Amino acid sequence: MNRRNFIQSGALLSGGLLISFTILKANKLAALADTADLNVFAPNAFLNIGTDNSISVYLSHVEMGQGIWTTLPMLIADELDVDLKKINIKHGGADKAFNHVIYGAQITGGSSTTWSEFDRYRNAGATARTLLLQTAATRSGIAVESCKTEDGFVIAGSKRYTYGELANDAAKLPVPAKVPLRSPADWKYIGKGSKRMDARVKTDGTAKFGLDIQFPGLLTAVVAHAPVFGGKVKSFDAGKAKAVPGVREVVQIPTGVAVIADHFWAAQQGRKALQITWAHGAGVQLNTGIQTAAYRKLAASDGLLVQEKGDVKAAFTKAVKTISAEYVFPYLAHAPMEPLNCTVKIENDSCEIWTGTQLPGGEQAAAAKILGFKPEQVKVNIPFLGGGFGRRATPACDFVSEAVHIAKASGRPVKMVWTREDDMKSGFYRPFYVHNVKIGVDKDGLPIVWNHNIAGQSIMADAAVLFGPPPAIDDTTVEGVKGSPYLDEIPNHFVGLHTTKEVVPVLWYRSVGGTHTAFVMETLIDQLAHDAGIDPVEYRRGLFKNHSRHLAALNLVAEKGNWNRTLAPGRFKGIAVHEAFGSVVAIIAEVSVEKGVTKVHQVDCAIECGLAVNPDGVKAQMESGIIFSISMAMYGELTFVNGELQQNNFYDYRITRMYEAPRINVYIVDSKEKMGGAGECAVPPTAPAVTNAIFAATGKRIYNLPIVNNRLEKQA
Amino acid sequence: MIAITINGKQLEVAADPDMPLLWVIRDLLGLTGTKFGCGVAQCGACTVHLNGEAVRSCVTKVSRAAGQQVTTIEGLSKLNDHALQIAWAELDVPQCGYCQSGQLMSAAVLLRENPNPTDQDIDDAMSGNICRCGTYPRIRLAIHKAAELQREGAKS
Numbered sequence: 097m098n099r100r101n102f103i104q105s106g107a108l109l110s111g112g113l114l115i116s117f118t119i120l121k122a123n124k125l126a127a128l129a130d131t132a133d134l135n136v137f138a139p140n141a142f143l144n145i146g147t148d149n150s151i152s153v154y155l156s157h158v159e160m161g162q163g164i165w166t167t168l169p170m171l172i173a174d175e176l177d178v179d180l181k182k183i184n185i186k187h188g189g190a191d192k193a194f195n196h197v198i199y200g201a202q203i204t205g206g207s208s209t210t211w212s213e214f215d216r217y218r219n220a221g222a223t224a225r226t227l228l229l230q231t232a233a234t235r236s237g238i239a240v241e242s243c244k245t246e247d248g249f250v251i252a253g254s255k256r257y258t259y260g261e262l263a264n265d266a267a268k269l270p271v272p273a274k275v276p277l278r279s280p281a282d283w284k285y286i287g288k289g290s291k292r293m294d295a296r297v298k299t300d301g302t303a304k305f306g307l308d309i310q311f312p313g314l315l316t317a318v319v320a321h322a323p324v325f326g327g328k329v330k331s332f333d334a335g336k337a338k339a340v341p342g343v344r345e346v347v348q349i350p351t352g353v354a355v356i357a358d359h360f361w362a363a364q365q366g367r368k369a370l371q372i373t374w375a376h377g378a379g380v381q382l383n384t385g386i387q388t389a390a391y392r393k394l395a396a397s398d399g400l401l402v403q404e405k406g407d408v409k410a411a412f413t414k415a416v417k418t419i420s421a422e423y424v425f426p427y428l429a430h431a432p433m434e435p436l437n438c439t440v441k442i443e444n445d446s447c448e449i450w451t452g453t454q455l456p457g458g459e460q461a462a463a464a465k466i467l468g469f470k471p472e473q474v475k476v477n478i479p480f481l482g483g484g485f486g487r488r489a490t491p492a493c494d495f496v497s498e499a500v501h502i503a504k505a506s507g508r509p510v511k512m513v514w515t516r517e518d519d520m521k522s523g524f525y526r527p528f529y530v531h532n533v534k535i536g537v538d539k540d541g542l543p544i545v546w547n548h549n550i551a552g553q554s555i556m557a558d559a560a561v562l563f564g565p566p567p568a569i570d571d572t573t574v575e576g577v578k579g580s581p582y583l584d585e586i587p588n589h590f591v592g593l594h595t596t597k598e599v600v601p602v603l604w605y606r607s608v609g610g611t612h613t614a615f616v617m618e619t620l621i622d623q624l625a626h627d628a629g630i631d632p633v634e635y636r637r638g639l640f641k642n643h644s645r646h647l648a649a650l651n652l653v654a655e656k657g658n659w660n661r662t663l664a665p666g667r668f669k670g671i672a673v674h675e676a677f678g679s680v681v682a683i684i685a686e687v688s689v690e691k692g693v694t695k696v697h698q699v700d701c702a703i704e705c706g707l708a709v710n711p712d713g714v715k716a717q718m719e720s721g722i723i724f725s726i727s728m729a730m731y732g733e734l735t736f737v738n739g740e741l742q743q744n745n746f747y748d749y750r751i752t753r754m755y756e757a758p759r760i761n762v763y764i765v766d767s768k769e770k771m772g773g774a775g776e777c778a779v780p781p782t783a784p785a786v787t788n789a790i791f792a793a794t795g796k797r798i799y800n801l802p803i804v805n806n807r808l809e810k811q812a
Numbered sequence: 813m814i815a816i817t818i819n820g821k822q823l824e825v826a827a828d829p830d831m832p833l834l835w836v837i838r839d840l841l842g843l844t845g846t847k848f849g850c851g852v853a854q855c856g857a858c859t860v861h862l863n864g865e866a867v868r869s870c871v872t873k874v875s876r877a878a879g880q881q882v883t884t885i886e887g888l889s890k891l892n893d894h895a896l897q898i899a900w901a902e903l904d905v906p907q908c909g910y911c912q913s914g915q916l917m918s919a920a921v922l923l924r925e926n927p928n929p930t931d932q933d934i935d936d937a938m939s940g941n942i943c944r945c946g947t948y949p950r951i952r953l954a955i956h957k958a959a960e961l962q963r964e965g966a967k968s
Contacts, residue, residue, distance in 0.1 A: 160908055294909065297909075298912050299901060301843070301884065305909075305910060307848060310842055359839035360838075360839055433847075433910040433943070435848065482908050516855075716947075719946055719947075723945075723948060745851075747854050752946070754934065754948045757948035757949060757952070758949075
């Protein structure tokens with residue numbers, strides 16, 4: 097690294113100590129690789145200690161609810177030996193320095209922030225602490241081994257220096273290639289946790305989200321989009337729109353017609369007054385009914401090989417019984433509470449953007465390309481994200497690009513605001529999938545052969561702009577079936593993939609493949625257990641005999657959730673277990689079905705995630721994932737008629753509400769295993785645990801989500 | 813000009829009488845704590861108090877607030893010390909935080925009218941507010957906690 101540049105930029109920024117850190121070699125999508133062997137130095141800034149004693153931590157990942165605003169600073173606080181509450185926390189903005197240590201690009205996703213930054217952030221804190229100790233040793237003449245830190249001070253003999261007093265001199269020292277990390281015995285925060293550092297600003301209205309950006313001269317834009325994907329503006333008349341008081345301008349952009357006004361309401365009124373003729377294109381052929389039939393046909397045949405073992409054909413002749421199942425999963429919208437929005441201000445040779453994004457570097461590059469700028473001419477400011485769930489990690493950079501086009505076309509600073517309907521209809525959905533599975537069992541009811549085909553669009557194909565053209569097998573479609581611990585135990589199996597193409601753009605959705613693969617695997621295993629007359633927990637224990645983490649999660653939830661408890665009349669329980677993002681989550685759901693209406697009363701959850709850096713944060717993410725999954729399973733569905741999306745807003749795309757929220761108990765396995773994720777991991781097993789409980793209640797298996805589309809009668 | 817009192821301050825705003833109160837509060841008065849979530853009274857992110865009652869400001873015309881008292885999240889307490897705000901932070905309720913202004917404003921009316929709400933009361937009062945992060949179990953606990961704080965004499 098260029099130490100001189102580093103010091104200069106550090107001094108310029110802070111008049112203090114700006115800490116570089118070990119950046120781990122980018123290795124795109126080498127998910128969960130061991131990060132310890134990948135040391136390469138690069139200049140960067142995660143931590144800034146000012147001569148005024150201020151301590152600022154810059155976040156390489158963004159806060160969208162998952163709690164990294166607290167967890168990442170905790171890592172530094174422990175190594176730097178400071179009070180977490182004294183740290184100023186800031187999003188880092190778009191910078192290659194903040195690239196994901198595994199994924200390469202700057203991205204918040206894959207439930208990866210804590211485990212991927214665990215070494216980098218601790219090293220940033222430890223490097224600062226080491227340099228401060230050396231500086232104090234030099235200044236006091238006392239051997240560095242005899243100096244120690246104590247909550248923001250270096251103690252050198254009788255001297256007691258604040259970090260700020262030492263910062264300027266510390267910044268002049270060479271950065272050691274390797275610094276010692278503190279012993280876990282010295283951790284005050286890691287493994288114990290902390291209250292959220294963003295809780296207070298999120299209770300008094302002061303937390304700023306993208307939609308809250310305001311400055312003099314800023315106008316608001318809303319956009320009329322084509323009602324069908326791929327549609328284009330044929331012609332439009334802006335006369336009536338321009339007559340609306342407050343409307344300043346109407347401009348055509350590649351994705352539609354934008355109305356720019358003094359405030360949102362005028363812009364919205366203006367949009368209503370627009371008269372646009374659209375050229376719909378081939379998208380009008382999309383009908384959910386036709387799509388379902390086509391995918392069912394496709395999935396009934398063997399697709400491109402994903403994974404196989406043994407002789408599937410021969411094994412079916414030996415099976416004492418076979419079962420077949422076909423599953424249909426709809427498109428889903430992420431629907432974060434803050435509708436997508438982006439503010440753009442373009443000057444002669446620079447551009448400034450304010451937006452809640454999980455992909456700051458991607459947005460920067462996209463904006464630069466539209467404007468003919470270099471990426472460094474575009475500054476990306478990241479306020480809090482009002483939810484993400486994957487939708488704010490769109491490699492196509494759709495909403496930021498649209499806002500940049502509006503600002504460019506109008507020559508004005510604009511805040512582009514999407515209404516809930518715009519957000520719902522904007523695409524980049526969880527794909528529509530069909531699974532077709534045939535299973536053969538032996539005399540003991542154990543599967544000896546499993547043939548499994550999946551049909552659906554490739555998310556990675558729509559992410560090619562960021563990650564390059566995807567391989568023929570898109571893991572995001574098959575993960576959870578591919579690599580299933582159950583398939584490991586089944587001597588003959590085949591997994592095949594049919595990748596489809598549609599006009600609808602698709603995207604990762606909280607827990608990605610696990611949103612559907614876990615549902616198929618966990619409901620089928622439940623069915624096999626029931627058919628064999630074996631308790632579903634016992635049945636899984638047998639199949640998990642070589643998977644200790646699955647067993648640990650299953651056993652903990654069965655014990656703490658008291659699987660064998662006697663339930664109140666009318667209550668029934670179901671179980672499911674799934675591994676995703678390096679963690680295993682086991683769920684027990686307790687439901688009732690009254691007059692065909694399902695209610696989830698209680699959910700017990702156990703997670704095996706290795707070290708839980710912030711245990712209450714892990715619990716909060718389990719609660720969050722469980723309720724997200726209940727929304728998805730119970731109600732989530734987008735449908736198309738002649739290319740037009742039928743859903744509009746929360747009245748026809750329902751989200752779980754308070755009266756439907758179950759009691760939730762979360763247990764964390766005490767584990768020395770490799771650290772995994774938390775943010776998404778409760779989503780996959782919750783939905784199948786709920787429908788397994790519905791089976792217990794009604795005798796009916798659910799093969800089509802959402803649950804509300806199924807007729808459920810209470811068992812007589 | 814329309815005269816309204818917002819968080820105790822008497823103001824006159826130049827707005828079309830049909831303009832929703834939400835956009836007057838956010839875009840004309842610059843108080844951004846009140847959020848836009850759905851625009852059709854489905855999610856509750858825009859909840860404010862109109863003469864002490866919880867209303868969805870996205871569907872409330874500003875003319876309805878003329879001469880009336882409006883309280884937004886910025887006016888819920890002076891020092892972020894309403895019993896609910898204290899309980900919210902104590903129990904780490906917020907996640908993304910976007911819906912929480914509305915949740916707090918709905919909960920504040922509940923707690924004023926019913927200082928000792930049951931779970932059923934909470935379900936009834938809070939089911940108009942959507943939280944996509946699923947903070948409902950903690951909201952429920954925090955409302956009980958705030959009721960307790962209030963009983964112990966915390967400011968409300």
